[in-house]
Amino acid sequence: MRRFIRLRLLALAVLLTAPYASAQAGQVHFYGWGGSPQVSTYMRWVQQELRAEGIQLRHNKVADIAEVVKQITAGHSNADLIWINGENFHALKAAGALQNIVDDIAAVAALNPQLQWQHDFGEPVTGLEVPWGVGQFNLLARAPVFSEESITAADLLQAAQRFPGRLSYPKPPDFHGTTFLKSLLLALQPEQAQVFQQPVQQVNAAALTAPLWRFLTELHPHLWQQGRSFPASAGEQVNYLAQGQLVMAVSFNPNDYKTLVRTGRLPTGIQRHRFRGGAITNTHYLAIPKGAKNPEMAKQVIEFLLSERAQLRKADPNRWGDPSVLAEAAEPLLPAAQEFHASWQRYLEQQWSARFQ
Amino acid sequence: MVRALSVVFQLLLIALPVVAGVLYLVWQTARLGVEGVGQAMFVLAAMPSVLLNSLVLAVAAPLVACYLALWMAPSLLRRPRIQQVLAPLLAVPHVAFAVGMLLLFSPSGWLLRVFEQLTGWWPLPPQGWPLPEKSLFSLTLVLVLKELPFLLLMIAAQLKQLPSQAWLVQAQSYGYSQQQAWWRVLVPELLQRLTLPMAAVVIYSVSVVDIPLLLGNNLQPVLAQQVFAWSFQFAPEQQANALVGAWLLLAVSGLLLLLNRRHARCYAFCVRNKPLRPSTKAQKLRPVPRFAWYALAGLAVAVVLVLLVQSLATQWFYPALWPSQLSVSLWQQEWPFILAPAQASLSFALLSALFGTVAAVVVLEQQCQRGKQQRQWLLLVALFMPQVPLVLGWQLLLGSTQGPALWVLWAHTVYTFPYAYLVLHGAYMGFNRHWLVKAQSLGYSARQAWWRVLLPMLKQPLLAAYAVAFAVSIAQYVPTQWLGQGQVSSLTTEAVSVASGGDWRIGSLYALLQMLLPLLVFLGAGGLKRKSYAEHA
Numbered sequence: 062m063r064r065f066i067r068l069r070l071l072a073l074a075v076l077l078t079a080p081y082a083s084a085q086a087g088q089v090h091f092y093g094w095g096g097s098p099q100v101s102t103y104m105r106w107v108q109q110e111l112r113a114e115g116i117q118l119r120h121n122k123v124a125d126i127a128e129v130v131k132q133i134t135a136g137h138s139n140a141d142l143i144w145i146n147g148e149n150f151h152a153l154k155a156a157g158a159l160q161n162i163v164d165d166i167a168a169v170a171a172l173n174p175q176l177q178w179q180h181d182f183g184e185p186v187t188g189l190e191v192p193w194g195v196g197q198f199n200l201l202a203r204a205p206v207f208s209e210e211s212i213t214a215a216d217l218l219q220a221a222q223r224f225p226g227r228l229s230y231p232k233p234p235d236f237h238g239t240t241f242l243k244s245l246l247l248a249l250q251p252e253q254a255q256v257f258q259q260p261v262q263q264v265n266a267a268a269l270t271a272p273l274w275r276f277l278t279e280l281h282p283h284l285w286q287q288g289r290s291f292p293a294s295a296g297e298q299v300n301y302l303a304q305g306q307l308v309m310a311v312s313f314n315p316n317d318y319k320t321l322v323r324t325g326r327l328p329t330g331i332q333r334h335r336f337r338g339g340a341i342t343n344t345h346y347l348a349i350p351k352g353a354k355n356p357e358m359a360k361q362v363i364e365f366l367l368s369e370r371a372q373l374r375k376a377d378p379n380r381w382g383d384p385s386v387l388a389e390a391a392e393p394l395l396p397a398a399q400e401f402h403a404s405w406q407r408y409l410e411q412q413w414s415a416r417f418q
Numbered sequence: 419m420v421r422a423l424s425v426v427f428q429l430l431l432i433a434l435p436v437v438a439g440v441l442y443l444v445w446q447t448a449r450l451g452v453e454g455v456g457q458a459m460f461v462l463a464a465m466p467s468v469l470l471n472s473l474v475l476a477v478a479a480p481l482v483a484c485y486l487a488l489w490m491a492p493s494l495l496r497r498p499r500i501q502q503v504l505a506p507l508l509a510v511p512h513v514a515f516a517v518g519m520l521l522l523f524s525p526s527g528w529l530l531r532v533f534e535q536l537t538g539w540w541p542l543p544p545q546g547w548p549l550p551e552k553s554l555f556s557l558t559l560v561l562v563l564k565e566l567p568f569l570l571l572m573i574a575a576q577l578k579q580l581p582s583q584a585w586l587v588q589a590q591s592y593g594y595s596q597q598q599a600w601w602r603v604l605v606p607e608l609l610q611r612l613t614l615p616m617a618a619v620v621i622y623s624v625s626v627v628d629i630p631l632l633l634g635n636n637l638q639p640v641l642a643q644q645v646f647a648w649s650f651q652f653a654p655e656q657q658a659n660a661l662v663g664a665w666l667l668l669a670v671s672g673l674l675l676l677l678n679r680r681h682a683r684c685y686a687f688c689v690r691n692k693p694l695r696p697s698t699k700a701q702k703l704r705p706v707p708r709f710a711w712y713a714l715a716g717l718a719v720a721v722v723l724v725l726l727v728q729s730l731a732t733q734w735f736y737p738a739l740w741p742s743q744l745s746v747s748l749w750q751q752e753w754p755f756i757l758a759p760a761q762a763s764l765s766f767a768l769l770s771a772l773f774g775t776v777a778a779v780v781v782l783e784q785q786c787q788r789g790k791q792q793r794q795w796l797l798l799v800a801l802f803m804p805q806v807p808l809v810l811g812w813q814l815l816l817g818s819t820q821g822p823a824l825w826v827l828w829a830h831t832v833y834t835f836p837y838a839y840l841v842l843h844g845a846y847m848g849f850n851r852h853w854l855v856k857a858q859s860l861g862y863s864a865r866q867a868w869w870r871v872l873l874p875m876l877k878q879p880l881l882a883a884y885a886v887a888f889a890v891s892i893a894q895y896v897p898t899q900w901l902g903q904g905q906v907s908s909l910t911t912e913a914v915s916v917a918s919g920g921d922w923r924i925g926s927l928y929a930l931l932q933m934l935l936p937l938l939v940f941l942g943a944g945g946l947k948r949k950s951y952a953e954h955a
Contacts, residue, residue, distance in 0.1 A: 077769060080762040080906055081823040090904050095912075096919025105755070121904035122915035124895075127650035131806075132900060134652075137813040139903040152652035226545045232636050234651060290552040290635045296920025304526035304736040305542045306551070325733030326921060407653060418637050 088117045089358045092129045093144035095122020096296055099320060099381045106374065111365060116358055133158050133350050140352075141359040144193065146345040147182040147236060151403055153348070154189055160349045163188035165360055168367035173388045178344045183258065183402035190346035191363060194375065194383040196313035197340040197395045198240045201299070201321070203308040204330045211337040211396075214248045214276055220309070221283035227308045229284045231298055232291035234410040237311050242409050243401050244336045246273045251338040254398065261404040270409070274416055281417065288417070303327050315340070315395050316382030323379065339398030344386070424784035427777040428797075430828075431835045435812060436799045442811030443664060443803075450658050457655065458662035465644075469670070471554055471634075472641040476623040476674055479561040480616055486562070487569035488605055490707040490714075492596075494574050495582055501574045502944045503715035507567040508885070509937035510721060511893050511910070514929030516560050516629050517922060518721030521728060523549050526736040528724060534737040543736055557633045557640075561626070563717065565619045568886070572615040572841065575879040576608055579848045594694075602689050609682035611844035614794065616681065618840045620674050621802040624667065628895075628914075641667055642804065649806045664804045671802035675795055722930070729927040748927055756909075756931060762823075763892055763908040764935055766830050771887035773827075774834030778883060781839065782846040783868075794843075798836050805896040813900065822903045829897035834887035841886050845879035881943035889936040909935075 281288030589599030648660035731741035
């Protein structure tokens with residue numbers, strides 16, 4: 062009996078102390094947004110494949126990659142590899158916190174030449190990150206909401222009037238929300254597409270955005286909760302679409318209208334739409350911070366993630382459905398519109414909250 | 419010895435973390451300069467509704483919860499075991515509870531699905547439902563319901579320490595109803611002893627971020643929510659706003675704590691000035707509150723059930739009352755990946771709750787011996803500092819010290835200690851130390867008396883303190899994620915990151931796992947108690 066108790070005590074001690082064991086060598090710490098079960102499942106496969114190559118990949122899921130950016134800029138991160146784009150990339154680039162890796166990655170040669178990855182939200186990449194996947198801004202809507210695949214701003218307003226209280230968009234500065242604003246801006250003045258590539262300070266932004274603010278002022282009273290509150294994120298909006306509070310949601314994954322229905326997140330009868338003038342297209346990237354303890358292995362991980370096998374599996378709409386960045390695996394994407402210059406992001410967010418918050 | 423230990427604990431668990439946090443705030447604010455601070459203050463001054471919302475939330479939620487709890491508490495006198503129904507509610511993590519409430523009562527929630535099935539009025543979720551997904555009202559309601567069980571637990575622990583039956587009988591012998599005796603004799607004493615637990619509730623209502631992110635109106639956010647949003651935006655002016663906002667949060671917390679200290683006295687004053695008529699009927703304590711207990715228990719069960727069904731649903735859309743298909747495939751898929759985080763959570767929680775409770779006992783004992791208790795709010799500062807600058811300050815302090823898991827354990831203890839202190843404080847300070855004198859007169863040494871009389875008599879509040887501390891440790895996200903440097907993932911870091919995608923099927927699964935461990939501890943703590951010595955006395 063006493064031996065039994067002693068055994069149990071020993072087991073308890075092992076259980077309690079196990080988490081304090083020091084980290085294993087040869088581990089690559091990968092940090093990325095952890096909100097998508099499809100991405101997590103994909104990363105589990107990646108971990109399994111890499112283990113065969115002797116690499117222990119740790120997938121550290123975070124609620125918002127900005128947490129990690131904050132950690133890196135404060136000098137407290139142990140990240141070897143991060144999944145970023147847009148504002149988070151800008152913050153890290155401005156802080157000088159990223160390694161120049163593009164020349165060391167052989168797989169870069171196999172990238173789709175049509176992919177405009179050299180600019181991340183208008184900011185030159187300058188070798189600090191390599192593309193991993195492609196995002197194309199699209200709308201998910203219940204069948205009767207929009208009659209055509211490509212829609213205009215007027216169609217949106219009409220739909221809002223036909224389905225009062227059933228349309229909305231994620232609240233800027235959520236990047237889905239800000240991209241929604243950009244798409245509208247483009248849809249309202251397709252002829253100005255080139256102007257939006259320039260820094261906001263060099264153009265007459267007030268005049269260019271005036272039609273957008275007029276449009277939103279007209280649109281908001283017809284929105285969900287009369288525009289007095291907005292979905293916090295694209296994920297939340299997808300839930301509202303699933304349950305029927307809303308008849309429309311937004312997405313950056315052009316395959317979501319299939320993937321989300323197949324995985325039971327959305328009911329059948331969801332269609333994909335985009336604004337006329339093209340789906341705003343951007344790339345999401347992998348980067349290695351300067352403080353990485355294991356940069357060489359992290360590069361091996363990038364090579365694997367850019368391999369044809371890994372990219373094909375990623376693009377499979379039965380799995381993650383994130384389009385490939387390789388030339389070999391190029392598939393028909395939505396007609397693309399170029400991302401705005403990075404400076405528009407902040408400008409639109411500020412103006413939006415000054416007007417509507 | 420007690421004194422030395424108490425000093426060590428206070429240095430390690432209060433001075434060190436708080437000074438690091440405050441230094442970080444001061445350092446960052448100094449870098450802004452006068453102009454930066456001025457601009458940020460201007461921005462904040464232009465959003466008075468943010469501050470107002472915070473104040474409404476932090477005043478209304480704790481007060482409503484407090485008086486609801488006092489209204490329900492008489493049941494505890496007659497049937498102390500009823501306290502057991504609180505366990506599931508106490509154990510549900512706040513966010514999981516909020517999600518459960520959404521799944522039950524939001525416009526697409528279960529309640530309205532039942533209506534729709536019965537009447538067919540709303541083929542789509544109705545608009546204008548009084549509990550919309552995002553509003554200050556929904557937010558306040560959820561906080562009230564989540565804080566209610568904590569306050570009831572606190573009242574239960576205090577009632578064990580009071581000769582409540584004797585007081586009630588005495589009042590009756592003067593011709594007052596039990597109802598009157600409860601509100602005029604027991605409640606003032608209870609409120610006095612609830613000052614610190616109420617402080618915890620107030621601080622929580624001011625500083626909570628995750629529930630407002632889910633349920634709060636985001637055009638008119640509460641201050642903590644806005645500060646949190648700013649701290650993850652990287653433009654210099656937004657960073658400045660976040661810093662100044664953090665100071666404002668500190669100030670608001672301080673102000674509300676001052677008000678909270680007056681609460682018991684204010685209540686006593688009002689009661690004293692209300693004319694008192696001896697009751698003509700021998701009015702017993704009304705059994706009305708009984709249904710409230712059942713409702714609360716029912717709510718807890720409903721929340722757990724709806725989370726469970728959600729985690730088993732392959733798909734489940736409005737207005738279906740029940741998922742078309744149930745499957746354990748999600749559980750099977752996640753199972754192999756759950757063990758390590760569960761082990762980490764368990765280890766942190768068991769140990770940090772133990773350390774926190776021990777530290778609380780030591781500090782309380784020292785305060786008792788010294789006979790004065792000043793500056794209690796100092797013990798609580800860590801609770802009302804926004805976590806983002808606080809934890810950044812810790813990291814600055816720790817540098818690249820190795821062994822992150824140990825630092826996570828320390829960080830958890832920084833939070834379990836004040837909660838254990840809060841829960842224990844009333845009972846420990848209210849403990850009649852004559853028992854110790856009596857024990858010594860019977861031949862026990864001072865130390866023996868403490869171990870063999872005081873500790874057993876305080877078993878119930880000690881267990882409650884441990885259980886609350888355990889739940890607090892389980893719920894930590896930012897300290898675990900940041901100090902753990904990705905080498906420690908807990909059930910909560912998994913749950914929070916998974917929930918950020920809004921897929922509640924997998925979110926519910928992790929929420930259930932997250933509540934399972936504290937539930938066991940709360941049930942254990944409740945089941946162990948049976949009778950404390952005070953009940954014999």
